[in-house]
Amino acid sequence: MKRIGAIAAFEMKRMFQKPQSFLLMFGMPLLFTFIFGGLFSEGEENKPIISVVDLDNTLLSKTLIDEVKSKGLVDFYIDDSQTADLKFNDQKISGYVQLNSGFEIELLDNKTPEVVFVSQASFEGATMIEQIINDSIVKIQIGVTASSFYQKVTGEELKVVQDQIVEETSGIPTSVETVTVTKSNEVATMSNLTARSAGFTIMFVMISMLISTGVLLEARQSGVWYRMMSTPVSRTELLGGYLLSFFLIGWIQFGILMLITKVVFHVNWGNLLANIVLVSCLLLCTIGLGLFIAGFVKSSEQQSVFGNLIIISTCMLGGVYWPLEIMPDFMQQAARFVPQYWGLEGFTELAARGGNILDIIYPICVLLIFTGVFLTIGMKRIRFE
Incomplete structure (x- = not known):
């Protein structure tokens, strides 16, 4: 064993004497x-960045923005039209969403408001953004319809009922729970x-x-x-x-x-x-x-x-x-x-x-x-x- 160890030690020494080996x-x-x-x-989610241009600036338009943000799938930033266009042209954002004036009025009239979404041609998540916006509008429409019905039944002011429903529903978490199957809680994915x-x-x-x-x-x-x-x-x-x-x-x-x-x-x-x-x-x-x-x-x-x-x-x-x-x-x-x-x-x-x-x-x-x-x-x- 001594001879085997001596040969091994000699070869290891010879290997690590060469700078190129390191x-x-x-x-x-x-x-x-x-x-x-x-x-x-590593550790970053690399979410797409989307600007929001809120030309309506009402409670329901802000509710839509908060609802989309709560999904956690994209990073939303509030900008004006000029800033959003500049960022878009410089390709600093994947796209921008524009809420036109009259957004809240159309919702209160049981109409579907038009929301403009402009995206880069290379952005593959456009369909996902559209789906999120549509789902959020549907959720708000349900809330508006419920508040109108409740206002007729109770006689309370529509604005008060609407604010209450928005407040109650804005914090509701998603109904889908993600479960990662692993033998250890220390890591979930490679x-x-x-x-x-x-x-x-x-x-x-x-x-x-x-x-x-x-x-x-x-x-x-x-x-x-x-x-x-x-x-x-x-x-x-x-x-x-x-x-x-x-x-x-x-x-x-x-x-x-x-x-x-x-x-x-x-x-x-x-x-x-x-x-x-x-x-x-x-x-x-x-x-x-x-x-x-x-x-x-x-x-x-x-x-x-x-x-x-x-x-x-x-x-x-x-x-x-x-x-x-x-x-x-x-x-x-x-x-x-x-x-x-x-x-x-x-x-x-x-x-x-x-x-x-x-x-x-x-x-x-x-x-x-x-x-x-x-x-x-x-x-x-x-x-x-």
């Missing part, structure tokens, strides 16, 4: 997460930032492992392997030392990236024990893939070229760069045959659904099957004589 292992994953994960949009953070961490760990396993080919090319074999160290101890160094390097990279994204980007990775098991299985699979590729090439340069091509293409297929849901069905099915897919499945279960180690048994088993296949073929094909 850029590849830590700088690039964080940069890609920043670009593809939408760092600054944000784009979390998904991309997990995905790019996997990708750059795989690239780093590819470089690390290429050391075996470099040792054969440079004759280092033969010189080490002349010492009292056995081949098993040499391989054990190298594999241990690969595993520890991968864990250092994965662990630091997870810690940074948790502290700085507020990414919640979920259950600690389950993450340790999942990351360990993923690293073993990645090491196996590196040895598998090394078994089919003749030099470390060839391994770098073909290995990066394989890793990047399978990362695209496995959902690292974008959600799998946007891909065609046949590609979603093909993604099941790459380890990145199962790694992301495990992280999704832990980070988005609050799962534990029992909930990721299936992804872990699949990753271990990949590991067994890669290591078996890779170890058989690598030759050092």
Whole structure:
């Protein structure tokens, strides 16, 4: 064990002595997460911005505005006509709603008032805004009809009854309750930032492992392997030392990236024990893939070229760069045959659904099957004589 530990320590020291290693292992994953994960949009709802031009300025026109605001689906700002036009032309708002003079009078006369909604051609939420406005007008019309009937029955002033009904109904919450099904109350959905953070961490760990396993080919090319074999160290101890160094390097990279994204980007990775098991299985699979590729090439340069091509293409297929849901069905099915897919499945279960180690048994088993296949073929094909 001492010899295995010494070899592992030497390889780790050699790896971290290179300044470019830190850029590849830590700088690039964080940069890609920043670009593809939408760092600054994390936690923001990105609601469309709509201006309201109230030319009627009456109780019912204000009631309509308050009713639409209460939906919480858009950000409404009260502007005059000139300001709204200026913002619209400068594309600072998605559109504007104009309530014409006589809005309240038409409602009191049991007429449907005309509301003008002007939107940008690129605004996809126009139909939603129209529906919200129509629903709100219907609700106000019901209130007005009720107040008119109540006024006739009781003889109270219409204005008083109307104000009372508006006051009573304005605070009524929506009748639809949104329930998020999750195993933990800590997180409900896996944000784009979390998904991309997990995905790019996997990708750059795989690239780093590819470089690390290429050391075996470099040792054969440079004759280092033969010189080490002349010492009292056995081949098993040499391989054990190298594999241990690969595993520890991968864990250092994965662990630091997870810690940074948790502290700085507020990414919640979920259950600690389950993450340790999942990351360990993923690293073993990645090491196996590196040895598998090394078994089919003749030099470390060839391994770098073909290995990066394989890793990047399978990362695209496995959902690292974008959600799998946007891909065609046949590609979603093909993604099941790459380890990145199962790694992301495990992280999704832990980070988005609050799962534990029992909930990721299936992804872990699949990753271990990949590991067994890669290591078996890779170890058989690598030759050092």
